Amino acid sequence: xxxxxxxxxxxxxxxxxxxxxxxxxxxxxxxxxxxxxxxxxxxxxxxxxxxxxxxxxxxxxxxxxxxxxxxxxxxxxxxxxxxxxxxxxxxxxxxxxxxxxxxxxxxxxxxxxxxxxxxxxxxxxxxxxxxxxxxxxxxxxxxxxxxxxxxxxxxxxxxxxxxxxxxxxxxxxxxxxxxxxxxxxxxxxxxxxxxxxxxxxxxxxxxxxxxxxxxxxxxxxxxxxxxxxxxxxxxxxxxxxxxxxxxxxxxxxxxxx
Amino acid sequence: xxxxxxxxxxxxxxxxxxxxxxxxxxxxxxxxxxxxxxxxxxxxxxxxxxxxxxxxxxxxxxxxxxxxxxxxxxxxxxxxxxxxxxxxxxxxxxxxxxxxxxxxxxxxxxxxxxxxxxxxxxxxxxxxxxxxxxxxxxxxxxxxxxxxxxxxxxxxxxxxxxxxxxxxxxxxxxxxxxxxxxxxxxxxxxxxxxxxxxxxxxxxxxxxxxxxxxxxxxxxxxxxxxxxxxxxxxxxxxxxxxxxxxxxxxxxxxxxxxxxxxxxxxxxxxxxxxxxxxxxxxxxxxxxxxxxxxxxxxxxxxxxxxxxxxxxxxxxxxxxxxxxxxxxxxxxxx
Numbered sequence: 001x002x003x004x005x006x007x008x009x010x011x012x013x014x015x016x017x018x019x020x021x022x023x024x025x026x027x028x029x030x031x032x033x034x035x036x037x038x039x040x041x042x043x044x045x046x047x048x049x050x051x052x053x054x055x056x057x058x059x060x061x062x063x064x065x066x067x068x069x070x071x072x073x074x075x076x077x078x079x080x081x082x083x084x085x086x087x088x089x090x091x092x093x094x095x096x097x098x099x100x101x102x103x104x105x106x107x108x109x110x111x112x113x114x115x116x117x118x119x120x121x122x123x124x125x126x127x128x129x130x131x132x133x134x135x136x137x138x139x140x141x142x143x144x145x146x147x148x149x150x151x152x153x154x155x156x157x158x159x160x161x162x163x164x165x166x167x168x169x170x171x172x173x174x175x176x177x178x179x180x181x182x183x184x185x186x187x188x189x190x191x192x193x194x195x196x197x198x199x200x201x202x203x204x205x206x207x208x209x210x211x212x213x214x215x216x217x218x219x220x221x222x223x224x225x226x227x228x229x230x231x232x233x234x235x236x237x238x239x240x241x242x243x244x245x246x247x248x249x250x251x252x253x254x255x256x257x
Numbered sequence: 258x259x260x261x262x263x264x265x266x267x268x269x270x271x272x273x274x275x276x277x278x279x280x281x282x283x284x285x286x287x288x289x290x291x292x293x294x295x296x297x298x299x300x301x302x303x304x305x306x307x308x309x310x311x312x313x314x315x316x317x318x319x320x321x322x323x324x325x326x327x328x329x330x331x332x333x334x335x336x337x338x339x340x341x342x343x344x345x346x347x348x349x350x351x352x353x354x355x356x357x358x359x360x361x362x363x364x365x366x367x368x369x370x371x372x373x374x375x376x377x378x379x380x381x382x383x384x385x386x387x388x389x390x391x392x393x394x395x396x397x398x399x400x401x402x403x404x405x406x407x408x409x410x411x412x413x414x415x416x417x418x419x420x421x422x423x424x425x426x427x428x429x430x431x432x433x434x435x436x437x438x439x440x441x442x443x444x445x446x447x448x449x450x451x452x453x454x455x456x457x458x459x460x461x462x463x464x465x466x467x468x469x470x471x472x473x474x475x476x477x478x479x480x481x482x483x484x485x486x487x488x489x490x491x492x493x494x495x496x497x498x499x500x501x502x503x504x505x506x507x508x509x510x511x512x513x514x515x516x517x518x519x520x521x522x523x524x525x526x527x528x529x530x531x532x533x534x535x536x537x538x539x540x541x542x543x544x545x546x547x548x549x550x551x552x553x554x555x556x557x558x559x560x561x562x563x564x565x566x567x568x569x570x571x572x573x574x575x576x577x578x579x580x581x582x583x584x585x586x587x588x589x590x591x
Binding site: 038095126127128131136148169170171174186188218222230231233234236239242248249256 | 363398402458515516570578584
């Protein structure tokens with residue numbers, strides 16, 4: 001039986017125009033809404049698969065504001081059984097702080113009788129893209145860690161993890177307990193069922209305050225890349241444009257004749 | 258000194274690592290001409306390949322720390338980081354950097370944690386080096402898939418940063434060097450070797466490697482309509498000797514395999530030509546294709562972000578336009 005903890009983050013959606021707050025300290029998501037990182041959707045799927053296969057539990061956790069309860073309930077609707085919100089001021093925390101806050105909860109739950117044999121996270125958050133919370137968490141917990149993982153299973157006392165390496169598909173075998181950072185591509189996240197959504201609404205969410213003195217992220221400010229005026233040259237409309245396209249391909253040296 | 262972790266393959270130093278070296282050299286020059294060192298993991302009893310030494314020399318590398326240990330034959334991020342930390346201490350690194358590859362970011366995350374310092378991922382520029390030792394290094398890095406830039410301060414004794422792919426073009430130093438090779442045996446513990454590769458499978462021939470190295474990529478998105486809607490796009494890529502790339506929605510719907518995905522959570526490509534068919538150009542996708550040298554968009558919507566950001570566009574349905582392009586290519590060849 002493996003109890004799994006999956007850590008997620010509330011991030012701005014990536015489907016529309018990005019705006020920034022006036023002080024350049026955060027993304028203003030009023031037009032794009034909030035969602036989960038793609039990697040974390042897959043981590044939730046893996047968490048429920050591992051918990052289901054081993055007869056264990058899947059608990060979802062996030063560090064941030066109370067608004068992130070929306071994302072916790074999304075994960076509950078996808079099969080997680082418990083949820084934890086570690087309340088923290090998102091503007092004041094960085095990857096070191098997030099890892100420390102998660103480690104605190106892992107230790108507290110362990111003391112209360114739930115030992116997570118597997119902690120799953122997304123490989124990197126869609127907004128800050130720090131690429132380091134899983135590794136810092138593993139060091140804080142003195143556990144082995146591997147990142148960039150597409151699929152994993154727990155077989156006895158081993159986490160067997162598969163990812164894509166530079167020389168081909170790679171397999172890692174880590175002793176339980178372990179930390180694994182998940183990359184999109186290995187599993188297809190499920191869609192929540194109506195029943196799942198109904199059940200998720202009724203789950204009591206554990207809320208704790210982050211007992212950390214924040215180190216911060218080092219952020220000075222955010223800016224938007226300068227918008228380049230469109231210089232697109234329209235070659236034509238519909239199939240009639242094909243000769244112009246092939247002329248262009250020849251001009252660019254893309255066609256061998 | 259500035260230490261750059263370099264990744265190599267049979268052809269020598271990876272292009273992304275050459276970019277990191279060029280980036281590191283620029284930083285070294287701004288810092289008053291501090292030496293540029295490379296760190297490469299090798300095999301015991303073997304010298305670094307001549308092609309690698311020549312490429313490092315072109316980049317102006319003064320010394321290469323050739324890390325050798327039988328236990329490093331199978332990749333372990335913790336073990337590589339242990340070596341990088343050892344080099345950093347012994348050679349006195351002020352900055353440790355690597356290419357922002359999965360492996361580069363993973364090893365640097367371990368390295369920064371072991372050094373108890375901050376790490377900046379996907380850096381694209383240096384804003385301030387500081388006049389005095391101890392002054393913070395201020396960098397600009399990509400966040401939100403490259404749609405936003407973050408200015409970040411690294412105030413620690415050692416700055417750890419990964420360089421975003423295509424942040425700079427690899428460029429030779431004004432004066433080439435003959436790097437001194439320093440054999441280096443790292444201090445490794447059993448714990449460093451727990452999470453290492455136990456098996457490496459056969460490389461899939463059409464996996465993402467082909468996509469990232471292709472000169473031409475033909476992309477398709479939701480506009481393909483269904484899993485059966487890629488026949489003409491695949492044909493066009495074959496006619497041009499290129500690769501097929503798709504948007505996230507296509508892989509999410511199960512229409513095409515994930516290794517073809519271009520974007521923030523897929524491959525980041527920089528072909529000479531990207532033909533984006535039926536792709537709107539949302540942040541997720543733009544993060545992966547914005548480094549293409551020329552973009553040709555095929556789209557029904559003249560206001561789609563992919564069209565307005567492209568160099569060239571054809572307005573209309575990809576299912577009418579792409580077959581017509583294929584026919585035109587084939588008729589001119591005949």
